[in-house]
Amino acid sequence: MQVSVLASGSKGNATLVAMNGAKILIDAGISATRIKKALAAENVDAANLDAVLLTHEHRDHVAGLATLARWYHLPVYSRRKTLASLPISIQQAIADASRTDTLVPDSLFVAEDVAPYGATKSLLHPVDGAFRLAGLRITPFSVPHDAADPVGYRIEGDSTVTVCTDLGFVTQSVAASIDGADVLVLEANHDAELLKNGRYPWPLKRRILGNHGHLANTDAAWAVAHLERRPRDIFLAHLSQENNRPDLAKETVSNILAGQGIEIPLHVTKQDEAVRLR
Incomplete structure (x- = not known):
């Protein structure tokens, strides 16, 4: 199993999960050139990715x-409302790619989407419940965020990796979805006091602090502390450059967990550099 957070933050997000021979990219929020180079540094050819999973339609x-x-x-792959909410330019680019003269192998498509040989196949796959992809079981789960139909993903093969960012708070269903993961990529966006006392205008502060905004360091820590089956490794993701610091996020989460008698390795993600676990 390999988990590499290629980039994480308000300027762009992309995460590679490689397991059981499958290679999945979760979100593509940085340039394709950066993604290609970052994947190459992880010994992965972008052309060999099995799919892209989108958490939601925001530009980053x-x-x-x-x-x-x-x-x-x-x-x-993503929820139908998310795919429909993609910018028209992106929808058109994917539609054009679907009409390429170079036929895409049937193995890349879920069974119900396979068309007769030579027919146009859509590269957009709306999903609701769990589905199988390249030998992995993938379960999207709803998260509270100000987007059309945002989700996190639970990816299961020989191990379980869960990616859960961009959420205002951890609901019971989110907690159930992240419980039992071997590796958890979890948002630790901001320190509440830094945000409240910072220079952001109040409407933006209110959005971030709201139930459909972003998760604070303390909330991330308590979400993990309350899990019945905790992960063996945690990536702290989507850190705000304005309202957080890597050392502060790690210290806050670590101290809360230690106070509960919990010790888990924490990997703080970065906006401009990959952070990996192999």
């Missing part, structure tokens, strides 16, 4: 998607 999660679609004709 989809900015490189149109070019990736043109270059590699990758299938894209």
Whole structure:
């Protein structure tokens, strides 16, 4: 198993999960060139990705998607409302890639989407419940965020990796979805006091602090502390450059967990550099 958070933060997000021979990219929020180079540094050819999973349609999660679609004709999975909410330019790029003269192998498509040989196949795959992809079981789960139909993903093979960012708070269903993961990528966006006393205008502060905003360091820590089956490794993700610091996020989460008698390795993600676990 390999988990590499290629980039994480308000300027762009992308995470590689490689397991059981499958290679999945979760979000494509940085340029396709950066994604290609970052994957190469992880010994992965972008052309060999099995799919892209989108958590939601915000730019910092989809900015490189149109070019990736043109270059590699990758299938894209997400909730129907998310796919419908993608910028028209991205939808058009994916539609154009779907009509390429180079036929995409049937193995890249879920069974119900396979068309007769030579027919146009859509690269957009709306999903609701759990589905199988390249030998992995993938379960999208709803998260509270101000997007069309945002989700996290639970990816199960020989191990379980759960990616859960961009959420205002941890609901019971989210807690159930992240419980039992071997590796957890969890948002630790901000320190509440830094945010409240910072220079952001109040409407933006209110959005971030709201139930459909972003998760604070303390909330991330308590979410983990309350799990019945805790992960063996945690990535702290989507840190705010304005309202957080890597050392503060790690210290806050670590101290709360230690106070509960819990010790788990914490890996703080970065905006401009990959952070990996192999």
